[in-house]
Amino acid sequence: MLQIINHKLVNVPYNALPHSSSSLTPNYIAAHYTAGTSVNGSISHLRSVGLSYHVIIDRDGSMTQCAPFNKRAGHAGVSNWKGLSGLNNHSIGICMANRGYVTRFANGSYGLVDTHNTPIGNFLTEDQVVRAEHFNGAETNLYWEKYSTAQLNAFSEVCEVLIQTYTGIKDLIGHDEIAMGRKSDPGPAFPFADFYPIFANRNNDLGPLKTVQSSDGFLTVRRGMSGNFKSLGQLQNGTKVHIRSEGYKYVTNNAVLNNWVSISRQGTMEHIGFVNRNFLIP
Ligand SMILES: [Zn+2]
CATH class of the missing domain: 3.40.80.10 (Peptidoglycan recognition protein-like)
Structure with missing residues (x-):
C-alpha cells in the first residue's frame, strides 16, 4: 500500500x-x-x-x-x-x-528507428505491440508498444x-x-x-459549452485536425457541444492554436471528433 x-x-x-x-x-x-x-x-x-x-x-x-x-x-x-x-x-x-509508436520491420519485428530509419535498441515481438489508430487521426503511426x-x-x-x-x-x-x-x-x-x-x-468536468453556427446550416465533424480528414458526421446549427481541448500547429518553432478543437456532446465527456472552432459560438 x-x-x-x-x-x-x-x-x-x-x-x-x-x-x-x-x-x-x-x-x-x-x-x-x-x-x-x-x-x-x-x-x-x-x-x-x-x-x-x-x-x-x-x-x-x-x-x-x-x-x-x-x-x-x-x-x-x-x-x-x-x-x-x-x-x-x-x-x-x-x-x-x-517506446510509443514503433516501426514494423520486414522480418516481422518492431522497434524504434533513428532519423535515418536505422533500428535502435531491442526489437519487440508481435505480442508486445498494439495495432491501433491514434484518436488524433495520424494515419502513419499504427504500431504502439504495450x-x-x-x-x-x-x-x-x-x-x-x-x-x-x-x-x-x-x-x-x-x-x-x-x-x-x-x-x-x-x-x-x-x-x-x-x-x-x-x-x-x-x-x-465538462468543457466550455458552445453552439454550432455555420452558413451551411451544419458543421462537419472530422477524424483529424484539418478539412482533409474523413467526415465522422454532421452537427446541425443550434447543436450544443463542449470544447475539450484546442489543437496546435507550429509556426517557426512556436506552438500556436490551429483552430481545430476536440468536442464532446452536451453533458458528456467523450471525444467525438474534431471541428473548426470558427463555427462554434458562445
Ligand atoms: Zn508527454
Whole structure:
C-alpha cells in the first residue's frame, strides 16, 4: 500500500529533476510515455533538457519520484484542457517507460528507428505491440508498444494514493489530449478507461459549452485536425457541444492554436471528433 508523507511517496526512490518552486494544487493526473526504452536514460535526458515528471514508472513497475507533488513539474509544455491553459499549473505528471509508436520491420519485428530509419535498441515481438489508430487521426503511426501489467498496476496504485491525498483531483488526462498536434503520448496502447473508476469526481468536468453556427446550416465533424480528414458526421446549427481541448500547429518553432478543437456532446465527456472552432459560438 503506497503512502504519501510531505508530498513524497514513502519507500520510493527520489531522484530530483529540475522543477518549479511554485506550488501546485492538482486537478488532474497527466499520463505520458518516455518514448524510450530505459528509465535511467530518460532521467539523464530529462535532466539535460530541464524537464521533469513527478513520477516515472519503469517496465517492471518500479517507480522513481522526481518532484514533490505540491510543486509544479515541467511535463506538459504548451497545453490546454477544458478552458484551462498551461497544464503544468494544474496537473501531476506521471510517465511510463514505453517506446510509443514503433516501426514494423520486414522480418516481422518492431522497434524504434533513428532519423535515418536505422533500428535502435531491442526489437519487440508481435505480442508486445498494439495495432491501433491514434484518436488524433495520424494515419502513419499504427504500431504502439504495450504497457506492461506491472507498470499499469503501479500506475493505478499511485493514482489511488494521489486522489486520497489531493482531493481536488478530478480526472486523468493524456498529454496527447492536452497538447493535440504536438504530442502523441500516452497513445492508443494506454488503457484510459481501466482507470476511470478510480476517479470518482470525473463526471462533472465538462468543457466550455458552445453552439454550432455555420452558413451551411451544419458543421462537419472530422477524424483529424484539418478539412482533409474523413467526415465522422454532421452537427446541425443550434447543436450544443463542449470544447475539450484546442489543437496546435507550429509556426517557426512556436506552438500556436490551429483552430481545430476536440468536442464532446452536451453533458458528456467523450471525444467525438474534431471541428473548426470558427463555427462554434458562445
Ligand atoms: Zn508527454
